[in-house]
Amino acid sequence: xxxxxxxxxxxxxxxxxxxxxxxxxxxxxxxxxxxxxxxxxxxxxxxxxxxxxxxxxxxxxxxxxxxxxxxxxxxxxxxxxxxxxxxxxxxxxxxxxxxxxxxxxxxxxxxxxxxxxxxxxxxxxxxxxxxxxxxxxxxxxxxxxxxxxxxxxxxxxxxxxxxxxxxxxxxxxxxxxxxxxxxxxxxxxxxxxxxxxxxxxxxxxxxxxxxxxxxxxxxxxxxxxxxx
Numbered sequence: 710x711x712x713x714x715x716x717x718x719x720x721x722x723x724x725x726x727x728x729x730x731x732x733x734x735x736x737x738x739x740x741x742x743x744x745x746x747x748x749x750x751x752x753x754x755x756x757x758x759x760x761x762x763x764x765x766x767x768x769x770x771x772x773x774x775x776x777x778x779x780x781x782x783x784x785x786x787x788x789x790x791x792x793x794x795x796x797x798x799x800x801x802x803x804x805x806x807x808x809x810x811x812x813x814x815x816x817x818x819x820x821x822x823x824x825x826x827x828x829x830x831x832x833x834x835x836x837x838x839x840x841x842x843x844x845x846x847x848x849x850x851x852x853x854x855x856x857x858x859x860x861x862x863x864x865x866x867x868x869x870x871x872x873x874x875x876x877x878x879x880x881x882x883x884x885x886x887x888x889x890x891x892x893x894x895x896x897x898x899x900x901x902x903x904x905x906x907x908x909x910x911x912x913x914x915x916x917x918x919x920x921x922x923x924x925x926x927x928x929x930x931x932x933x934x935x936x937x
Contacts, residue, residue, distance in 0.1 A: 716788045717813045720795060720805030721772040724752035726856055728805075728817060735788060738762050757787075772804045773797040773857040773866065792816040799866065802854075838874045843892040846877060846901060850890075858906035861886050868909070884911040890918055 714735040721728050729748050737744045743758040755769040765787055767780040774797055786793055792808035792815070803820060806813045837843040850870075853859035860866035861881035868888075869880040879888035886909035891897045900918035909915060 714788065716807060717810040718746065718755065718805065718807050719813050719817050720746075720754050720769060721855070722748040722750060722752055722754060723770040723772040723775060723804075724748065725750040726772065729754060730813075732810075733757065733787070733807075735762065735784070767795075769795055769804070771797045772855075773802060774799045775857070836872075836874060838893040842895060842897055843872075843877075845898055846890060846892040847872075849901060850877070850907075853905075853907060859908075861909040861911075863911055879907075879909060881909050881911075886911055887914040889914065889916050 716733050718731045718733055719728060720731075725748060727748060727750070729746075731746045731754075733744060733746075738757075738759050742760055743756060745753065746755045746757075748754050753770060755767065757765055757767050759765045763784050765782045765784070767782055767787075768777055769780075771778055776799075778795075778797065780795075782793075787807055789808060790812075792806040792812040794803040794816075795805040795807065796803050803816075806816045808816075850859060854866075857866065860868065861884060863881060863884040863886070865881050865883045869882055871878040871880065875891060875893040877890045877892055879890070880886070888907065888909045890901060897918055904917070907917065
């Protein structure tokens with residue numbers, strides 16, 4: 710029987726947004742019983758503590774919602790054979806992983822795959838009026854999502870994307886808010902590249918980067934269906 714005593718932790722810093730990798734040894738708990746991990750920027754990332762090296766209490770700062778999350782894990786979960794996600798329960802996404810180095814690295818690679826890459830793999834770029842602009846805008850939205858800066862004022866951070874030939878439409882399924890981002894010319898890139906957060910508003914349609922950029926347009930449900 711082989712006893713694994715080293716594991717890898719990858720977690721996105723809630724302060725600077727960098728993805729940090731740390732090695733964690735089981736022997737680190739032989740005396741102190743607690744291991745604190747910090748980002749290169751100095752921000753606290755995670756604490757792992759144990760009294761008996763069988764049960765471990767894990768706390769980590771969430772890059773998505775800004776709160777601190779707690780897990781109670783067994784030795785086998787931390788020093789196991791699979792990459793264990795460090796999830797944000799509010800957003801439903803992982804801010805990092807614990808597990809074997811190779812599997813953690815692979816999980817992080819998949820997590821960082823851009824929406825633009827996925828669109829190209831699925832062949833959607835052939836449907837766009839300006840594929841280069843559309844893929845750039847998709848990647849920009851992906852970055853905002855990773856940073857926790859894309860969502861709705863109602864609290865929903867899992868917006869629905871609809872890709873159309875000339876634009877992207879964002880929908881909040883909880884309050885029916887809508888955001889429209891045009892992506893058919895280089896002007897659209899200049900209009901949106903300086904936007905560092907996007908939050909839709911309840912019962913509003915927001916033309917995010919049109920000539921009416923920033924203007925909220927109120928519509929009735931019937932008008933909205935006709936407009937779409």
